[in-house]
Amino acid sequence: MNLITVKNLSIAYGGNTVLRDVSLALEPGEIVTIVGPNGSGKSSLLRAIIGAIKPVSGEIFLKPGLKIGYVPQRLHVDPTLPITVERFMRLTDRVSQADCQSALEAAAVPDLLKRQMSQLSGGQFQRVMLARALINQPDVLLLDEATQGLDQPGSASFYQQIEAVRRDTGCAVLMISHELHVVMSASDRVICLNGHVCCEGVPAVVASAPEYRALFGTGTGGALALYRHDHNHDHDLDHSQSHKVED
Ligand SMILES: Nc1ncnc2c1ncn2[C@@H]1O[C@H](COP(=O)(O)OP(=O)(O)OP(=O)(O)O)[C@@H](O)[C@H]1O
Numbered sequence: 001m002n003l004i005t006v007k008n009l010s011i012a013y014g015g016n017t018v019l020r021d022v023s024l025a026l027e028p029g030e031i032v033t034i035v036g037p038n039g040s041g042k043s044s045l046l047r048a049i050i051g052a053i054k055p056v057s058g059e060i061f062l063k064p065g066l067k068i069g070y071v072p073q074r075l076h077v078d079p080t081l082p083i084t085v086e087r088f089m090r091l092t093d094r095v096s097q098a099d100c101q102s103a104l105e106a107a108a109v110p111d112l113l114k115r116q117m118s119q120l121s122g123g124q125f126q127r128v129m130l131a132r133a134l135i136n137q138p139d140v141l142l143l144d145e146a147t148q149g150l151d152q153p154g155s156a157s158f159y160q161q162i163e164a165v166r167r168d169t170g171c172a173v174l175m176i177s178h179e180l181h182v183v184m185s186a187s188d189r190v191i192c193l194n195g196h197v198c199c200e201g202v203p204a205v206v207a208s209a210p211e212y213r214a215l216f217g218t219g220t221g222g223a224l225a226l227y228r229h230d231h232n233h234d235h236d237l238d239h240s241q242s243h244k245v246e247d
Contacts, residue, residue, distance in 0.1 A: 001063055002027055003140050003172055004049060009058030011044045018044055020196050022058070026140065031166060031173040035180060036193035042176040043073055045193065046142050049174075066140065069133030069171075071126075073144040079118040086113045089132050099135055106168070107131035108161050123154040127161070134165065141165070143175035155179055159186045 004026040011019040019041040026032055034042050047053045049060055050070050062068075077083070089100045097113070104110050109127040112120070120128065126146055133141055143162070147155035162173055163186055184190065184203040192198040 002061070003063050003066055004174070005059075005061040006045075006049070007059045007061070009045070009048060009060065010056045011041065011048055011053060012056045017056070018195065019048075019193075022193070022197055024191060024197065024200075026172050026174050028139070029166065029170050029172055030188050031162070031175070031186060032189045032191060033184075033187040034174070034176045034191045034193055035178070036198070040194045042193055043144050046070070046144050046174070046176065049142065063139070067136055067138040068140050068142060069136065069138035070142045071129045071133045071144060071146045073148065073176075075129065077117050081118070083117050084113070085115050085117060085120070085128050088117050088128065089135060093135060095135050100131070103131040103135040104128070106134050106165060108164070122149045123158065126150060126158060130158075130161070130165075134169075137169065138171055141171055141173045141175070143173065143177075145176050145178065147177065147179060152179075162186065 002025040004024075006022060006024045009019060009022045010017060018039075022041075022045060024032075034045065036042050044053060048055050049062075050068060077088070085104070086097060086100055089095065089103070090097075101110070101113055104112055104127075107127040107130040109124055109131065112124060112128060115124075117125070117128070130141075130143075130146065133143075141162070147158045150158060162175070165171065166173055187203055189200060190203055191200040
């Protein structure tokens with residue numbers, strides 16, 4: 001049984017449609033990455049899945065009892081606010097110190113429990129966010145650009161940790177990322193979103209895909225070579241125009 005099934009989902013903000021007719025499914029243990037240009041509706045899709053946005057139409061089925069761990073795109077913690085990692089992790093959930101410590105261990109930052117949030121590096125901060133998402137032993141991790149602001153080694157190491165978490169806990173991962181070069185090798189499946197599901201497939205070593213260039217431009221460098229499209233429909237070269245979501 002799928003953990004998450006999205007059927008013909010459409011999302012609009014004040015009459016402005018940002019996602020149209022999106023369908024996808026997440027199976028147990030899968031790592032699926034959503035890629036797409038800025039503003040293509042990726043975060044909106046995750047927010048709809050966690051129930052923070054009500055879709056205009058379509059359905060989202062969650063497996064009964066499904067536990068979701070969510071790492072949002074941006075979380076600002078006031079640097080003048082004195083709060084330890086432990087207190088931060090225990091703000092929203094009734095969890096024990098031992099649970100916090102095991103989650104930090106699962107996120108490979110076992111020594112941070114008593115540290116101030118304001119003193120963490122960007123990479124450590126994101127690991128704490130990951131630990132917070134792991135604390136209730138989720139069946140699915142939803143990550144919204146969890147490596148934003150990290151340098152390439154930090155980001156690569158974060159994704160390796162995600163794979164380790166999947167290996168150790170069996171949880172599925174649905175994540176958004178712009179870092180194709182890192183993500184493609186760590187994902188079982190990739191979904192390209194551009195207001196709708198443009199294409200999806202397994203990452204594989206294939207030389208430049210014109211469809212992908214049309215969607216993302218030429219600025220992605222070598223990332224392209226790691227990505228294989230399994231298209232089931234044709235694209236105009238000017239893809240973003242031809243698939244523009246209308247108001
Ligand atoms: N709360 C909101 N109210 C109105 N419009 C919104 C709201 N949230 C998002 N949007 C708009 O919906 C569109 C999709 O936004 P979303 O954040 O889902 O895209 P994204 O693909 O995650 O973008 P990015 O890669 O830049 O994070 C954008 O045009 C955005 O301006």
